[in-house]
Amino acid sequence: DQQVKQNSPSLSVQEGRISILNCDYTNSMFDYFLWYKKYPAEGPTFLISISSIKDKNEDGRFTVFLNKSAKHLSLHIVPSQPGDSAVYFCAASDAGNNRKLIWGLGTSLAVNP
């Protein structure tokens, strides 16, 4: 089951530069997309989300872009900070009532000082 794919298992970025994390999906019924950040030994922490009626959502240093025709979304972190080093998960939710989340495998981001 590969409905949500994060094809880059890891990403390394210099502090102060932009981090771009990518996510692809296959299910056109998905209407809500979320990014979670996870540190070791902790649960996922909600970061930012976007509904399918928008193509961009911004919250401070974090921006999510959605390209519905390409079934692709990306998370931009500008500027990247060492504390951003974590595993980032893309998750999607379909139009059903129960809003279960379908997850990607995650991308491990390392921000180097």
Added chain:
Amino acid sequence: EPEVTQTPSHQVTQMGQEVILRCVPISNHLYFYWYRQILGQKVEFLVSFYNNEISEKSEIFDDQFSVERPDGSNFTLKIRSTKLEDSAMYFCASSPREGFGNEQFFGPGTRLTVL
């Protein structure tokens, strides 16, 4: 800031034994979820719970699994007869509402090890 809590943080059990994983969701939330993550694999949905009943369950959530909200605060996941393949991190999540903006808030997880 309110948070979801889970106990225990780590549970070791023998195959065939029953385990109960406990969660205290955020107090004004209405929707509750269990997910699990086997090492190296994706986070997988197990079950959602609303208004004191299961809303949806995955194929993983077979007759060996059950959930309960025994009082106003706890939300438990029971595995009746554990198997080796049940070894995973189990995450509880809660959400205040459904519809757009249904961000789910996760607990720190319980690591279940079945020997």
